[in-house]
Amino acid sequence: MVRLLPLQANLKNNPIGLAAGFDKNADILPLLPYFGFGHAEIGTVTPLPQGGNERPRLFRIPKDRTLFNRMGFNNLGAGIISERVRKAKPLLPSGFKVGINLGKNKLTPDADAALDYVKAARSFLDTADYFVINVSSPNTPGLRALQTPEALVPIVQQVKGALQESGREIPLYVKLAPEMTGEPLMKLIQALESAGVSGFILTNTLGGVYIYREKELPGGYSGQNLSSLSLERLLEAKTYTSLPIISAGGIMTVEDALKRLKAGASEIQLYTGWIYGGPFFAKKIWKVIQRSIP
Template sequence: MYSNLRSLMFRLPAETSHDLALDMIGAAGRLHLASRLARPVQSHPVKLLGMTFDNPVGLAAGLDKNAVAVDGLAGLGFGFLEVGTVTPRPQAGNPKPRLFRLPEANAIINRMGFNNLGVEAMMERLARTRYRGPLGINIGKNADTPVIRAVDDYLYCLRKVYSHASYVTVNLSSPNTPGLRTLQYGDTLKLLLADIKACQQELASLYDRYVPIAIKIAPDMTPEELTMVARTLKEQGMDAVIATNTTLDRARVAGLQHADEAGGLSGGPLTDVSTEVIRVLASELQGAMPIIGVGGILTGAHAAEKIAAGASLVQLYSGFIYRGPDLVRECVDAIAALKSGAAEQVGS
């Protein structure tokens, strides 16, 4: 059924079909019909970050930037959801067109630019949702905030979302906000994370509740840069790392229509790249914090590969667009089979 629906939706401009699909899922959630859109997903609980995930497969940030379809998305079998990226003030994002499909590569290029209605609107909307599972809120800076003042935007959003979030993701790795990725390196990263950590501790005391913070990083780093980032995350007491965001590399889509469009590339071309980033991080972190794997998960085998490389949870975005809700169940089953096989080996 989904393949037929996708065929119809893919006849529309990418952003139009994205918005229409989100509206439909949101309506299904409001009408308590969302669970009828997907086959049941078995529960495979994962305890992590002080909470229990019903299964290890989540929705990545970017699909529901404004938290307009949380209840509907929750009915599709995800073990957790992440909304955003949200910024302190509403912003329109980059000029359209800014979203492009590359179906030959099961890929998407976007240069959305953190288009969203602002953090105040998101909090009002989340207050009305029924969903009570793990919810990540992905925060960023406004495009017109100078990079040297970026920390102000992150702290503002952190304070606003803290009471609603199960965890907060700090997005330092979108390629579509000028200068943002420079925040991932050296002393700039250390100072930013130190301020975020201090704010987290202040809010934990205020609310008597500790909300973990994850840092989302780019795939376009050398192993040496990844090692330095991992060390900084450990030193500054971060709780998790999400690997990875979209890539600027076009080598795997060269010659395809839209391949030269500016923006971040996601989907199939990112499969092996993000898995290798996870492997490098896992080697350096040695269990110091969990890794959430995202990027190019188009099959259950891809999800299992990321778990085998060192991830504790995975997230879907482009694969969900191309495969639909069945991919969630397929990934949950593949990860369960991987863990079952590993347990049998240990016991034998």
């Protein structure tokens, strides 16, 4: 077993998280605080294990500091992942938060989606510091169609019901796509706020296609190409709600990170910026933030 040195860094109020999809199966969870993260979002976790889409399914586009992915919620399933999180928790420094990003299995019809979110959540009632309902991945057919008040409010209500079984207050966030804007976004945010969500994660990847060997592959773009859109969504959503908003999408520099926090993000999350910025990118941001805290 690997022995970890005690972590010296102060994690209190560290607003930098690892976005969902990097440590889908909680493989490296105990190591993440050492890289300067204050929280990590595990998953997307589905109730049953699934293999995801066929490879290749992740592409680097270095000239644009962008990634394109069509992973399709490959993960080991809620049973195995919740065991891993249970084992990792005692190794994490106090103040480090573990989020669980919930999804539905590909073969579950949209009409039964709520059941999948509830099932996956139930496995983590003793370990999650917060939950996220993910309805914004472009890689699970039909998933984004759940981004309406009619579809999403009942899911939120049922997941909240399950969370009450934990006997503690576990925050519940909803993660939305960058394409959501204008009246549909306003109505959705207002309906979800009334349904009692704790906040929002904006945004997931930007849906699109990537040409690979003359074939058009559908999937999602992240990184630099998403940066201005993600900031726009944060600013827009701030006009609809005063609930916390975790900003993700194209945070590629320390300046990007500071800009999001200044724009009112309660926290920020990195994925593609960590890939292109190197292993200690989060640590670099955290050092600058700490210097600016009196």
